[in-house]
Amino acid sequence: MEIAQKLLFILVAEVFIENFVLTKFLGICPFLGVSKKISGSLSMGLAVMVVMVCAAIFTYPVYTFVLVPLNIAYMNTIMFILIIALFVQIMEMALKKYFSPLYKALGVYLPLITTNCAILGVTLLNIKNEYNFLLSVFNSFCAGLGFLMVMLIFSGIRERVEQSDVPESLKGTPITLIAAAIMSLSFIGFGGMAG
Amino acid sequence: MFTYVLPVAFFIIIGFAVGIILTAANHVFEVKTDNTVKKLMECLPEINCGACGFPGCEQYAAAIAAETVAPNHCKPGGEKAAAQISEVLGIAVSASEPEVAFVHCSGSGAEKYIYAGTESCVASEMYYNGKELCRFGCVGLGDCVKVCPNGAIHIEGTRAVVTPGKCIACGLCVKACPQKLITLQKSRQLTNVLCGSKDTAKITKSACKSGCLGCKLCEKKCPKGAVTIKDNLAVINGDLCSNCGKCTEVCPIKCIVVRDCKSATKSSWLL
Numbered sequence: 001m002e003i004a005q006k007l008l009f010i011l012v013a014e015v016f017i018e019n020f021v022l023t024k025f026l027g028i029c030p031f032l033g034v035s036k037k038i039s040g041s042l043s044m045g046l047a048v049m050v051v052m053v054c055a056a057i058f059t060y061p062v063y064t065f066v067l068v069p070l071n072i073a074y075m076n077t078i079m080f081i082l083i084i085a086l087f088v089q090i091m092e093m094a095l096k097k098y099f100s101p102l103y104k105a106l107g108v109y110l111p112l113i114t115t116n117c118a119i120l121g122v123t124l125l126n127i128k129n130e131y132n133f134l135l136s137v138f139n140s141f142c143a144g145l146g147f148l149m150v151m152l153i154f155s156g157i158r159e160r161v162e163q164s165d166v167p168e169s170l171k172g173t174p175i176t177l178i179a180a181a182i183m184s185l186s187f188i189g190f191g192g193m194a195g
Numbered sequence: 196m197f198t199y200v201l202p203v204a205f206f207i208i209i210g211f212a213v214g215i216i217l218t219a220a221n222h223v224f225e226v227k228t229d230n231t232v233k234k235l236m237e238c239l240p241e242i243n244c245g246a247c248g249f250p251g252c253e254q255y256a257a258a259i260a261a262e263t264v265a266p267n268h269c270k271p272g273g274e275k276a277a278a279q280i281s282e283v284l285g286i287a288v289s290a291s292e293p294e295v296a297f298v299h300c301s302g303s304g305a306e307k308y309i310y311a312g313t314e315s316c317v318a319s320e321m322y323y324n325g326k327e328l329c330r331f332g333c334v335g336l337g338d339c340v341k342v343c344p345n346g347a348i349h350i351e352g353t354r355a356v357v358t359p360g361k362c363i364a365c366g367l368c369v370k371a372c373p374q375k376l377i378t379l380q381k382s383r384q385l386t387n388v389l390c391g392s393k394d395t396a397k398i399t400k401s402a403c404k405s406g407c408l409g410c411k412l413c414e415k416k417c418p419k420g421a422v423t424i425k426d427n428l429a430v431i432n433g434d435l436c437s438n439c440g441k442c443t444e445v446c447p448i449k450c451i452v453v454r455d456c457k458s459a460t461k462s463s464w465l466l
Contacts, residue, residue, distance in 0.1 A: 072202045079209070086213050093224035165313045 007138055014142035017193055020118050021150045022184040027118030031151065032176060034109065036162075041155035042148075047109040049144030052122050054091070055084050056140035059123040060133050080123045081115070088114045118147060154183060231260045231283060238279035239272055244344050244365035246270040259284070270294060271345075271363035294364035295357065295382040296347075299391040300333035300374075301450060302354025304403035310336075320373045327353075329402035331392040333376055339368035359454070384433035385454040386442065393426040407450045413442035 020026045027048070034044040059080050067073045092110045095103040113119060122143045126136040157179050166175050235256035243251035247268035249258060258264045259280065266280045273293060310319050310326035316334040324330045335353035347361035348368060357368075359382065369377045376391045390407035392399045399406035409427035421435035422442055429442075429451065443451045 070201065070205065071198075072205065075202050075206070078206065082209060082213055086216065089217055090220045090224075093220055096226050097224040163313065163315075163318075 006135070010135065010139050011142045011145075012193070014139060015146040015149060016187065016190045019146045019150060019187055020121065020143050021147060022187040024121065026121040027116055027147060030109070030112060030116065030118075031147075031154065032173075032180065034112075035151055035155040035158055038152065038155045038159060041151040044109045044112075045144075045148030045151040048113055048116070048118065048147050049141065051084075051088060051091075051110070051113050051119055052140040052144040052147075053137060054087060055080075055119050055123050056126055056136045058083050058087055060126065060136045063127055076124065076127060077120070080120055084119055084123070085114050118143070150183075154180065157183070232256050234283045235259055235280060238276050238283060239269055240276065242271060242344055242363075244271055244363065244367060246363075246365035246367075270365060293382045294379045295359045295362045296364060296366070296368055296377050296379055297387050298333060298339075298348075298355045298357060298372075299376045299378065299388060300331075300354050301389040301403075301405045302333050302335060302352050303405045304329040304332045304353075306353075317373045325374075327402075329392055329394075329399070329406065331374060331376070331390075331394070332403065333374065338371045338373065339377060342367040342371040381433045383438075384431065384436050385438045386431055386436050386440070386451060387454065388429045388431060388451050390428065390450045393428050395427055399427070405448050405450050408448065410447060412445045412447065413451060416441050416445045
């Protein structure tokens, strides 16, 4: 029962209350860069979700069974970057070879994700929150889910903005940033819900 | 001492290991990319206009390499691209005849109401068939201007005008126009009908002072039989037209025009 409660808490917290993009300000680059079309943002969100889960799966054992025993846990940032870059590269190659359609849909976003701070952030936060393996993976999944949701909502907003009459001086990036700010404010409204 | 050496040594070893793993992975998962596709890509203009019917130049190049399509569909590339492609493939390719977009409206129709909404022809068309009194006429809010990759279209008064020298015949404006007023035609065809109204003469005349009435004078006068009246509108067959200008002389409302090829100095292929 307790574990179910904890999982539910993580799910709500990561998706709404402490959303990676809107509250923690991680992964802003793809959030602004790839959110022009709903289809593109869907692919990007899914790619981020997959990579986040894989990152948790790979980094947790390396941290617990290599870095901690060797007493070099403080090197986790560099180590995690190395691991994430390694498996994303290999994943990209494998996708290209065996799942060509999937590569065409997600592949272009994978190199972008390699050094994304949201991925590194989720692995570091897993360690900081002292989650066990299962919770780490679940937490990463929820963080990815939150990212995907925000990407979809925001791309929807941007598609509507594209259709409307924006003042000349606000066209392009300014109106995008304003929309993102308002969206972020609305998500801060979830702030007092749990905790 | 050990506290300093250990992390350094550890990361040197890890770094090497990662390098070796990646190199190995690169060999294991190697995908042979077709070299001809790469070469064909260099022949194409890479502006991804979509005139060939593929989403972008890369897909078209792949299709040429797979020999599923003819290599002369690239309109912006024209003869130059076709010649280079034929060199790469080692076969003879003739370029498709150069084409140019034309807007079939003189924009001299009256307005039904003053439109103050979004600057978009599609949006304007949602309100009572657009702000133009003529339901076929050019809205003049520039949906075609926005999609043109080469800046060949501009708005003159209330209508869009294509600059032939800049037009790459990609056909994006043809798709963007909600009124279906823009057509692609062979660029040697200089004679054009400046009207797209399929209404009867009475309705057309009430809406616009220079709309085609479908009087058939041009059809009778044309020595080549290139002009036909279809749905109350003169249509010129570019394959038969010799640009003699007889139809323009006979047209009572002067809605058939012959493009002045001397003014189009920017492009030599305009005859």
